[in-house]
Amino acid sequence: MKKALTYFFAFIALNFTLQWATFAVWLMSAGSSFADVTAMFASKTTLPLDAPMMITASGVYSITVLAVFLGCRWAVLSRNYLRSRPWGVFFWCAVAALGTIVPSLWLQQLLPKLPDSTEAIMRQLLANDYGYFVLCLLAPLVEELVFRGAILRALLQRQMHPWLAIGISAICFALAHANPAQMPHALLMGLLLGWMFVRTGSILPGVLVHWVNNTVVFVTARLFPWSADMELQQLLGNDQGRMMLALLFSMFILVPALYQLHLRMKKG
Numbered sequence: 272m273k274k275a276l277t278y279f280f281a282f283i284a285l286n287f288t289l290q291w292a293t294f295a296v297w298l299m300s301a302g303s304s305f306a307d308v309t310a311m312f313a314s315k316t317t318l319p320l321d322a323p324m325m326i327t328a329s330g331v332y333s334i335t336v337l338a339v340f341l342g343c344r345w346a347v348l349s350r351n352y353l354r355s356r357p358w359g360v361f362f363w364c365a366v367a368a369l370g371t372i373v374p375s376l377w378l379q380q381l382l383p384k385l386p387d388s389t390e391a392i393m394r395q396l397l398a399n400d401y402g403y404f405v406l407c408l409l410a411p412l413v414e415e416l417v418f419r420g421a422i423l424r425a426l427l428q429r430q431m432h433p434w435l436a437i438g439i440s441a442i443c444f445a446l447a448h449a450n451p452a453q454m455p456h457a458l459l460m461g462l463l464l465g466w467m468f469v470r471t472g473s474i475l476p477g478v479l480v481h482w483v484n485n486t487v488v489f490v491t492a493r494l495f496p497w498s499a500d501m502e503l504q505q506l507l508g509n510d511q512g513r514m515m516l517a518l519l520f521s522m523f524i525l526v527p528a529l530y531q532l533h534l535r536m537k538k539g
Contacts, residue, residue: 272426272429272431274345274425274428275421275422275423275425275426275439275440275443278340278345278417278421278422278425279422279443279447281339281345282336282417282447283447285332285335285336285339286332286336286447289328289331289332289335290328290329290331290332293324293327293328293331293332294308294320294324294328295308297324297327297328298319320392320395321395322395322396322398322399322401322402323399323401325392325395325396326396326399326401326402326404326405329405329409329410330404330405330409333405333409333410333412333413334409336413336416336417337412337413337416340416340417340420340421341416345421346416346417346420346421346424346474347420348416348420349473351473352471352472352473352475353475355537357471357475357476357535357536359531359535360471360476360532360535360536361475361476361479363528363531363532363535364467364476364479364480364483364528364532365479365480365483366524366527366528367463367480367524367525367528367529367532368479368480368481368483368484368487369483369487369524370521370522370524370525370526370528371459371460371463371484371521371525372484372487372521373503373517373518373520373521374518374521374522374525375456375459375460376502376503377503377514377517377518378455378459379455379456380502380503380504382455385451385452385454385455386450386451386452387450387451387452387453388449388450388451388452389450389452389453390452394492394499397488397489397492397493397499398492398493398496402489403486403489406485406488406489407482407485407486407489408482410481410485411477411478411481411482411485412478414444414447414481415464415474415477415478415481416474418440418443418444418447418461418464419440419464419465419468419474419477420468420474422439422440422443423436423437423440423465423468423469424468426439426440427469433469436465436469437461437462437465437466437469438462438465440461440465441457441458441459441460441461441462441464441465442458442461443461444457444458444460444461444464445457445458445461460480460481460484463480464477464480464481467480467532467536470532470533470536470537471536471537476532476536503517
């Protein structure tokens with residue numbers, strides 16, 4: 272448990288420190304004085320965040336996190352799982368990822384409205400072409416490496432019950448998002464991704480699910496920007512029948528995919 276907490280807080284510290292350091296360098300190179308930057312960080316004035324600054328900061332911290340976790344061998348990348356040619360697993364992982372989208376939105380709609388502290392930033396990232404690089408490519412790899420490849424692996428090595436370890440890693444995953452509006456979805460996805468890691472011993476299935484999920488969000492935001500202001504029920508014309516059909520269709524995708532994964536994934 273001590274190792275898992277060390278990895279979690281190391282990830283948080285690297286995330287916070289490197290992003291703010293990048294913001295400071297960016298702002299001072301743009302003409303802001305050190306005093307101005309300090310005042311912004313102290314919340315005395317508004318921090319002028321924009322997509323290029325956020326993308327650069329995310330890239331810096333993501334690459335550094337990968338270097339630290341791999342360099343310290345807190346997590347290990349291996350080709351062993353790929354050598355087993357798990358193409359069927361990858362296919363059903365992608366199908367399962369698609370099947371989780373509507374149920375997750377529906378469950379989130381049932382919950383009380385939670386504060387969305389990153390809504391403005393996310394909209395800027397989704398509207399920028401380079402946002403795909405950090406949201407859909409770097410984020411899945413980094414987060415799976417940290418939360419499944421390091422934290423969950425450390426918990427399992429302590430001979431903890433697999434589902435208790437999965438639950439703890441999923442909670443860490445949700446808390447790391449630091450945004451109440453994202454936490455329910457992150458918690459549920461953390462359980463699914465943790466189960467996949469326990470069954471396979473590899474982060475690759477989780478990376479694929481994570482990539483599909485984030486890519487669907489990115490592509491939807493680019494093709495239908497107006498959808499960001501609407502809940503699932505509104506997107507379906509406030510028709511309860513359509514809502515039930517959408518959920519039923521998603522279950523016809525998700526349940527068979529999970530069953531196929533259960534059959535095909537070897538225990539790690």
